[in-house]
Amino acid sequence: MQAVWRYSPAVRTSLIFVGIAFLCLIFADISISTVNPWTEMGRLLLGVVTPDFLATESLVNALVQTVAFAILGVVVGNIAGFFLALIFHYRAVRVGCAFVRAIHELFWALIFLQIFGLSPITGILAIGIPYAGIIAKVYAEILEEADTTPLKAVPPGSTATSVFIFVRLPDVWAHFKTYSLYRLECGLRSSAVLGFVGLPTLGYYLETAFRQGHYSEVSALLILFYIVIASMRVWMRRNLLPLYILGAILLLPWGGHEIYADNIVRFFTQDIVPQPLRDGVFEPGALSGFGDWLSVLFVEQALPGAVDTLQLTMIALVATGVLALVFFPLLSPLFFGRGGRLGGHVFLVVVRSTPEYILAYVCLQLWGPSMLPAIIALSLHNGAIIAHLIGRYTEHMKVRVDAPRGLNLYFYESVPRVYGQLLAFLFYRWEVILRETAILGMLGIATLGFYVDSAFADIRLDRALVLILFTAALNICVDALSRHIRARLRLKTTIEHG
Amino acid sequence: MALVDLTLASAGYNGANVLHDVSLSIERGEKVALVGRSGAGKSTLLRLIYERIDGEAAMVPQELGLVRALTVFHNIYMGQLNCHSTWRNVMNLVRPMQQEVENIGGIVKTLGLENEMFSAVGALSGGQQQRTAVGRALYQRADILLGDEPVSAVDEHQSRSILESIADAKPTVILAMHDIDLALAYSNRVIGLDAGRIVMDESTAGMKASDLDLLYRG
Numbered sequence: 281m282q283a284v285w286r287y288s289p290a291v292r293t294s295l296i297f298v299g300i301a302f303l304c305l306i307f308a309d310i311s312i313s314t315v316n317p318w319t320e321m322g323r324l325l326l327g328v329v330t331p332d333f334l335a336t337e338s339l340v341n342a343l344v345q346t347v348a349f350a351i352l353g354v355v356v357g358n359i360a361g362f363f364l365a366l367i368f369h370y371r372a373v374r375v376g377c378a379f380v381r382a383i384h385e386l387f388w389a390l391i392f393l394q395i396f397g398l399s400p401i402t403g404i405l406a407i408g409i410p411y412a413g414i415i416a417k418v419y420a421e422i423l424e425e426a427d428t429t430p431l432k433a434v435p436p437g438s439t440a441t442s443v444f445i446f447v448r449l450p451d452v453w454a455h456f457k458t459y460s461l462y463r464l465e466c467g468l469r470s471s472a473v474l475g476f477v478g479l480p481t482l483g484y485y486l487e488t489a490f491r492q493g494h495y496s497e498v499s500a501l502l503i504l505f506y507i508v509i510a511s512m513r514v515w516m517r518r519n520l521l522p523l524y525i526l527g528a529i530l531l532l533p534w535g536g537h538e539i540y541a542d543n544i545v546r547f548f549t550q551d552i553v554p555q556p557l558r559d560g561v562f563e564p565g566a567l568s569g570f571g572d573w574l575s576v577l578f579v580e581q582a583l584p585g586a587v588d589t590l591q592l593t594m595i596a597l598v599a600t601g602v603l604a605l606v607f608f609p610l611l612s613p614l615f616f617g618r619g620g621r622l623g624g625h626v627f628l629v630v631v632r633s634t635p636e637y638i639l640a641y642v643c644l645q646l647w648g649p650s651m652l653p654a655i656i657a658l659s660l661h662n663g664a665i666i667a668h669l670i671g672r673y674t675e676h677m678k679v680r681v682d683a684p685r686g687l688n689l690y691f692y693e694s695v696p697r698v699y700g701q702l703l704a705f706l707f708y709r710w711e712v713i714l715r716e717t718a719i720l721g722m723l724g725i726a727t728l729g730f731y732v733d734s735a736f737a738d739i740r741l742d743r744a745l746v747l748i749l750f751t752a753a754l755n756i757c758v759d760a761l762s763r764h765i766r767a768r769l770r771l772k773t774t775i776e777h778g
Numbered sequence: 779m780a781l782v783d784l785t786l787a788s789a790g791y792n793g794a795n796v797l798h799d800v801s802l803s804i805e806r807g808e809k810v811a812l813v814g815r816s817g818a819g820k821s822t823l824l825r826l827i828y829e830r831i832d833g834e835a836a837m838v839p840q841e842l843g844l845v846r847a848l849t850v851f852h853n854i855y856m857g858q859l860n861c862h863s864t865w866r867n868v869m870n871l872v873r874p875m876q877q878e879v880e881n882i883g884g885i886v887k888t889l890g891l892e893n894e895m896f897s898a899v900g901a902l903s904g905g906q907q908q909r910t911a912v913g914r915a916l917y918q919r920a921d922i923l924l925g926d927e928p929v930s931a932v933d934e935h936q937s938r939s940i941l942e943s944i945a946d947a948k949p950t951v952i953l954a955m956h957d958i959d960l961a962l963a964y965s966n967r968v969i970g971l972d973a974g975r976i977v978m979d980e981s982t983a984g985m986k987a988s989d990l991d992l993l994y995r996g
Contacts, residue, residue: 430856433843433911435918436833437860442867446856450847 290703290769294601301598304591310655313648321646327495333504335489335497342475342485343504348528349400349474349481350467353407355525357467358460360408361415368420381413382711382755384719385470386637386729387748389477390736395547399537403479407470411463422455423448461516468509469635476637476722480533486638490645502634509633551741577743581735582750585721585728589754592651592727593714596658600713601706603663604670605695608702611671614679614694624671632664636716640723649724657720658713666705670698704771711759718751728754781806781922781950782830789826796822798974804952806921809945811961811982812954814971814993820954821926823971827952828924836918836948838925842911846900850891850910853899854882857917885913888943890936904931912940916947923948927956938963958987 287295314320333339367373389406396402430447475483482505489497516524550558556569609615610624631639636657643653679693721729728751735744765771780803790796796819804810804827812820821840828837836857844853851874859867870878874896886895889909894902899910908931915923923944929937937957941964944951955961961968962982970978970993978993 427846429839429841430843430845433837433839433856433914435836435857435860435920439860439864439867441864442859442862445868445871446848446852446859447845450845450852453847 290700290771293765293769294703297594297601298598301594304594308591308595308655309650310652311648311650312652313650314646317647323493324495324498324642324646327497328499330496331500331503332494332496333500335494335500338485339497339500339504342480342482342501343508344531345479345533346468346471346475346481346505347508348531349403349407349479350464350471351524351528352400352404352532353471354411354460354464354467356404356408357411357415358463360412361419362456364412364416365419365423368416373416377413377416378756378759379413379752381410381417382715382752382759383410383748384715384729385410386473386477386719386722387732387751389474389479390732390744391748393477394551394736394741395544396539397537397543398478399539400479400532400534401539403471403474403481406474407467411467415459415463418459419452419456422452422459426451457518461512464516465509465512465633468505468512469633472505473635473637476641483638487641490641502638506630506633510629547741552745554742554746555740574746577746581731581743582728582747585718585726585731585747586750586754588725589714589717589721589727589751592654592658592720592725593710593717593758595651596655596662596713596717597706597710599655599659600662600666600709601702603659604666604702604706607663607667608670608674608698609690609694611668612674612694614674614677614689628664628668628671631660632668634661636661637719637723640720644723651725653723654717654720654725654727658716662709662713666702666709669705670702673698673701700769700771703769704766707762707766707771710762711755714755714758718755780804781808782827784826784830787826789822791822796974797826800826800974800976802969802976802979804950807949808952808967809950809965810952811965811968812952812971813956813958813961813968813990816956818971818993819974820971822974824924824926824952824954831922831924834920835922835924836915836920838911838915838923838928840926842907844899844907844911844914847898849896849898850886850902850906850913851879851882851895853910854885854913854917857914858919861919882913882917885916889913889940905933905936908932909936909940912944916944921948922950922952925951925953927954929960930956934960958990962987 364373364377368377385406388409389402392402392405396405426448431443434443434447472482472486475481475485476487478484482501486498486501489495489501554570554573556573557566560566607624607628611621611628613621616624639657639661640653643656647653674694677694677697679689683689683693718728718732721727721731722733724730728747732744732747732751735741735747782802782804784803785801786799787801788795788798789800800823812823814820828835845856852871855870855878862870866875869875883892883895886892889912891906891909891913894906899907902910908928912925912928915925915928925944928944929940932940934957937960941953941960944953945964951965953961953965962985966982968978968980968982968985968990969976970990972993978990
């Protein structure tokens with residue numbers, strides 16, 4: 281009998297996702313609505329090549345504040361995450377961590393703005409809380425995989441703390457350090473974006489410069505930001521960390537932001553309580569009113585928001601995969617020499633160091649609000665991250681001496697070997713892409729973030745909170761689905777990326 | 779009272795029995811060598827004895843149980859982790875204390891690891907790692923030392939000096955050995971195992987290496 285040819289499970293899954301993305305694309309609004317998109321883009325490009333580093337002295341201030349918020353936020357997240365990792369075997373801790381990390385930093389910032397106003401506490405907690413959830417999970421995984429054979433050789437009667445610091449900690453310490461450094465890079469991006477809700481970081485100055493059309497200032501801000509990120513391994517040294525922490529605490533603008541206990545109490549007892557329940561749960565009609573309130577909120581906001589969020593996520597996910605496949609050869613010694621790869625590196629570092637939110641903001645200014653800016657921003661940023669990981673992976677790939685060249689090498693030798701790894705990273709980032717998609721709504725695309733932002737703008741915090749919880753739940757579902765698919769296709773990510 | 783008393787004991791791992799109906803008694807002060815082909819049950823018997831002794835013995839396991847990221851000094855110090863306060867342990871981890879460096883320096887010297895004392899164990903050769911694990915067991919405050927082939931990766935000359943220091947430092951020693959000559963030289967009782975059963979249990983006085991040939995036949 282002749283063997284029947286079939287697609288592999290990985291290819292079949294990919295085809296299903298491409299099909300879904302294609303359907304989503306048919307119904308997506310990807311129009312360009314600005315009058316002169318290309319003239320404006322020309323002006324922007326002119327600004328990019330003529331950066332003005334002396335535009336204002338706020339340039340340095342923007343970077344210092346961005347770094348200060350990032351360092352304090354990541355330190356808080358790291359300490360909390362470390363201790364949570366030690367008790368990660370409790371189900372309540374695992375669920376709690378999954379929940380806090382499913383809520384985007386910007387949503388956390390919007391919540392804390394209501395409580396602490398523009399005080400630095402808002403920024404530090406907005407980064408620290410979701411990061412604690414992510415770090416706890418990753419540290420717990422690292423601890424789980426660590427070598428436990430030395431435990432058997434420890435003399436009985438040693439205290440648990442002694443055993444932990446002598447036997448468990450030394451082995452995982454290097455992993456913790458590497459991951460913390462990666463988290464700091466993420467923290468810098470998060471911190472930059474927090475400027476868009478009013479904190480004095482990069483995003484704030486970027487938005488101002490953009491509004492005024494000062495594109496040379498925009499490009500100067502971004503170039504300095506890339507330099508800060510690219511040189512992180514140089515300036516972030518363990519013995520300097522206490523100095524940085526102290527400096528960050530001193531430099532943040534603590535003054536002028538009184539925190540009122542009344543605000544905090546009102547937030548919890550009034551603002552976030554669903555409106556129909558504010559007079560008391562047992563008032564006549566309160567519960568039925570609450571039911572109506574919830575169903576209206578669900579039908580008019582949560583559901584349409586979720587549909588748009590998922591639609592955009594699916595398109596962005598597949599576009600990310602395609603761009604990763606296109607980008608990875610730029611870094612691979614199989615395709616380019618040293619000089620060519622350097623160019624690829626610079627391009628990918630720039631694209632992946634720019635937060636999706638800023639990329640989307642820029643594209644939106646040029647083309648007007650539709651799904652197009654979001655798709656481009658999400659797929660560029662995430663595609664560059666995955667391409668970077670895959671490119672590094674191909675550095676260790678050995679091909680035979682008589683291997684084909686060019687496109688044949690690409691299709692027959694490299695893509696088949698990296699495809700599983702690529703899918704693993706892609707599905708891993710699915711949940712990240714969803715979280716970002718929801719947030720991009722704050723720029724005016726009708727994803728969940730749009731409704732959350734409107735609720736905050738109307739000071740309807742009860743609605744905002746329900747919508748944020750709904751978004752988090754959606755995130756947790758997609759995360760579970762992604763884990764299921766990765767397990768079924770036996771895909772493993774060796775490098776953690778949150 | 780005997781240190782260990784086994785009567786018709788069986789043991790194994792993963793549900794499969796490796797030891798069958800083993801009976802033996804070991805007194806304090808004995809130097810015992812367990813010999814036999816690989817797979818005969820030496821490691822299982824050693825682990826069974828270790829469990830029976832329950833916390834009184836220092837152990838050199840076959841997989842060594844070293845913390846690869848820590849130095850030789852710190853790995854050996856771990857032998858007395860139970861003798862100091864947590865605070866002192868932490869301080870000594872951050873910066874080795876002079877007194878501990880002196881205490882451990884002696885052991886490090888007998889093991890020939892003077893130059894590697896402050897090197898991370900992960901960067902050392904197999905033989906050096908094995909000597910570090912022996913050092914940790916020597917440093918442990920225990921009168922009994924159990925070892926699963928503790929000198930298998932060390933050259934013969936050094937093996938002899940290490941076995942000598944073990945014999946000097948610990949009154950009771952039980953070692954699984956694959957080198958017959960060394961087993962006879964540093965023990966006063968030899969227990970031979972074959973296919974999970976004790977087939978020989980004698981004093982080493984006047985014994986020749988060829989007397990153990992029956993264990994390795996076939």
